[in-house]
Amino acid sequence: MDFNVKKFASDAGVFFTRAVQFTGEKLGQSEKTELDAHFENLLSRADSTKNWTEKIFRQTEVLLQPNPIDHTGARIEEFLYEKLDRTVPSRPNNGELLGQYMQDAAKDFGVGTPYGSTLMHVGDCERRLGSAHREFLQTSAISFLTPLRNFLEGDWRTISKERRLLENRRLDLDSCKARLKKAKLAESKAACEGEAVPDFQETRPRNYVLSASASALWSEEVDKAEHELRVAQTEFDRQAEVTRLLLEGISSTHVNHLRCLHEFVEAQTAYYKQCHLHMQDLKKELDSSNGDVFPNAFAGKPGHSMASDGSSSPGKAVDPLDVASTVETDTLKIEEVQAPATGTRKAKVLYDYDAADTSELSLLADELITVYTVPGMDSDWLVGERGNQKGKVPVTYLELLS
Template sequence: NSLIKCGQTHMQIGNAEKEFVQTSCNNFLSPLKNFLEGDMRTITKEKKVLETKRLDLDACKSRVRKAKSQAGQQQAEADLRVAQSEFDRQVEITKLLLEGISSTHAHHLRCINDFIEAEMNYYAQCHQYMLDLRKQLGGIFAPSATELGNNSNAGAQPQLASLSTFYPNPSAPPAIEVTAPSPNVEKKYARVLYDYAAADLTEISLTADELITVHSLPSLGDDYVMAEKGHDRGKVPVNYLQILN
């Protein structure tokens, strides 16, 4: 049942990702692609034409300065007027195209805002799905009234299993030895009823059906006992254990 719930949750996350990708393509990537393949390509082309016209104009000016005969001077000046006219015309064309960039930038800014909004919604949805899954799995692994009746302290309320119970962090530090029991402390065997994830370094993580040794300490009160598993030691709630002797 828990695997089914995990699968359903990841299907929801997959659908949310699919919707996010589709929204991003429609609202951000497609407009940007259209701009780059349309207006931007035209602007780049016209700027290259303008550069060519400027080089032609500079060449005509150079020929006017170097003309030695009257006829050559007149021809060079005529070519200069034509080159100047074509250059001025190309300047106006390029200027108009560049002035249109302002409105294009405003449009792309709105597209970026839409993309950011879609991304925020996607991560919020995924976060909510995982929270719901943790609540569902916590409910599955919560102790029943029958199990609580087998414990020495049946009236205490057990803690719900946290998400770290099902996805342990391998980099988490091991449980530390909080205090050493005195030689006269009576140790008992206990069976772990269900998984328990340590909340801090003073506790120890346990797996259901493990067999461990426990003993009581006055400083822990009635709700906790000190548990030992191999070389690890830490406190654990009594409600998660079945004392065997």
């Protein structure tokens, strides 16, 4: 019990000394040991890495799980199962649920009906999209989120702990410096008072004796303060070296996070490519199964909708001239089209586009092409030229430049 009391009193004394030193520095009454410029740069870089890693981590979580309520519930569930050392049960996600509802509805309405058949196709596609999204989440969590979380909860906590310890060592060092400075001043003052020659004719020549005794005491105090300063300096230097090595390891952290970022991009690329393939398959199925019921409804090209200009609204006759114009556009030979003398414009491509046939021009996002219109062509399409290549391009994929 005595040992614990003594340790508690010692720790309280150290804490008080550090608090006094810290307060004195803030008030400008005490000197502070400054770290070198390289060390300060390492500290600044580490803080920046931590702050941005935390922001990227949180926002990636929001991206992968947009609903904060669902996300919080999922995290709580994972935590509970982790504590119970059990596997989290697999539950359908939103896409899989939507697909299941659509397929159940199709069975109720009749799979042989046009609506039921379409619901079955779309539902199957939604379930496949949901499954792809589940795989994307799992891959992203393992390859990207987990390394970022490990840094924040592991390496950064170690760095923070060593930095706090370094700050305490610095406060101890500066406190020892202040104590030594004070002892030397007191010793010098006592020595000056002791240099006066005493008058032994006096009946009480006690000042001389007291001055000599005080000088000896302050000399001992100076020796003690110098020893404490050497110990504090050694501990500070050792802790500074440990902290420096940890801070320099931030470069390795950047390399690791760079690799994880590439894996995250690859996972996104594979996911969106898979989604694109699923939607293309769905489009083909709908074109083949519903083409007789809704012609051109699933053609997937701008301008092919029956009600695009309002001419095919219920109760209104179709203008034969419109039909002729459409036929003329469909049979238009692009290779015979000549660019007009005036009216050509530059356009920036917004998205990649794969040509459906030889009359169309494939596009790459961010490239610049020359576009113009020709008489009888659908307003949702333009003729685009890139060098010697020419073909129809959808207006919705372009940003016309002045």
